[in-house]
Amino acid sequence: MRNKTKYSPDYTLLHYLLYMFMLAGCTIYPYGYVLSSTIDKHSTKSAMKKVADWQIGNFRYSTIGNLHDYGIDAWTNATLYIGMTEWAKIAGDSTYYHWLTDIGLAGNWKLAANFASYPKYRMYHADELCIGQFYLNMFDLYGDEKMASSTIERLDWIIDNPQDSTMLISNKQSWTWCDALFMAPAVYAHAAKIKGDDRYLEYMDREFKRTYNFLYDKENRLFFRDSSYFDKTEENGEKVFWGRGNGWVAAGLVNILKLLPENSAYRPFYENLFREFIPRLATLQSPTGFWHASLLDPESYPSPETSATALITYALAYGINDGLLGKEEYKPALKKSWDALLSTIDKDGKLGWVQPIGADPKKVTGDMTASYGVGAFLLAGSEIFRINK
Incomplete structure (x- = not known):
């Protein structure tokens, strides 16, 4: 199927046919699939494998130029590794x-290849911390100190060198954009778990609430x-x-809650926000x-927009699995979103x-993909798979 924009008569017709199919009790999706709203472990695992294998076979990263977005330790690729670890x-x-x-x-298990000479605002930049989630996950698996040391070193430096607290978007030393709530907080929560030191949670909680x-x-x-969007x-x-x-925030909440102990004094705020x-x-899910x-x-x-859908699906599934959302009430929405992602x-x-x-709504076409979208899909799949246990 050719990619269409909202200005295409054919695309308008496609949406009309979509709603007619829905009225008839069927669901049709962008690649032409007609899917049942069932979730099972075998099909979930099969889909995750197919997507993971394609991404590994087509994985590329830059060694020059815009490494913030395209380097091996960029937030884009870090999101992929976080999802791939769950897969x-x-x-x-x-x-x-x-x-x-x-x-x-x-990447030598480091946050930024040239730590000493990095521009100061990037020492604090939430995006640059995202790779730390992957490193600390790998430390949990293997217990190799070098996997965690650079991340812990960076967090310690930030805590010991208070940042500019201005909340305008021009200031990247603070978490001034909502995506940052996925990129950075879980790194601090994980460090607190590894080190048994509440100062990481104190910092995380203060900055998240700001x-x-x-x-x-x-x-x-x-x-x-x-x-800038106010x-x-x-x-x-x-x-x-x-x-x-908003998907970044939803998934970020999941990653924080996974790491906070059940009896943590910090936990009620994040659970209440999640609920x-x-x-x-x-309520904002489309009929598709x-x-x-x-x-x-x-x-x-x-x-359709796959990355937002995958991040929100991850949160929905986690909420059902961990009792923060009612299964009977929210499982229909989860089934619809997972079918949509499979399509x-x-x-x-x-x-x-x-x-x-980007930083705002943009047009999307069927041939557009990105490593962070795959990471989000694998995160969603990991909780979907868990729901069948």
Whole structure:
């Protein structure tokens, strides 16, 4: 099927046919699949393997140029490794652990190749910490100190050298954009678990709440991407709430909650936010099972958006698995979103409809993919697989 935009008559017809199929009790998706809303361990594992294998076979990273977005330790690829680590636990195949270990060795298990001369704001930059989640996950598996030492060193330096606390988006020393709530907090929570030192949690909690208080719209129960969107509106007059940006927060909450002890004094805030925020996202799911690039103006961005959908699906499944969301109430939405995600996998295993790197809603086409989208899909799959136990 050719990629269509919202201005294409054929694309409009496709959506009309989509709704007619839905009225008839069927579901049709962008690649033409008609799927049942069933979740089973075998098909989940098969889909995860297909996507993981395609991504490994087509994995590339830059060694010059924009390493912040495309280097081996970039946030984009770090998200892939986080998801791939969860897949490796399910796969029962050491091939994936070998691949992940090779990635760590290639990056020397370090946050940034040239620690001493990195520009100061990037010493704090949340995106640059995302790879630490992967390193600490690998430390948990192998217990090799070199896998964790660079990450712990960076966190210690940040805590000992207070950052500029200005919350405008121009300041990257603080977590001034909502994506940061996926990139950095879980690294601190994991360090606290490894080191048995609450100062990492104290820092994480303080900084998370500063971002929450600044970017969370309590009326809409959604996060602005950053301060530059406070006064912007979509074509329909609604506020701009980016699908993937809110997906980052949803998945970030999961990763924090996975690491916080059940009796932690910090836990109630994150559980309460989860119970408020994730159900709100569930109300914004489209009839096709996807979430769109713009949460409150899906008509301007009618295309599926896989990365937002995968991140939110991850949170929904976790919420059901851990009792934060009612299974009977939320499993139908989960089934729809998982079917939607499965429909974006082509015959070779390429995951499509992933919005490229950005900060706001953008148009998406079926041939667009990205490593962070695959990582998000594998995270979602890992919780979907768990739900069948």
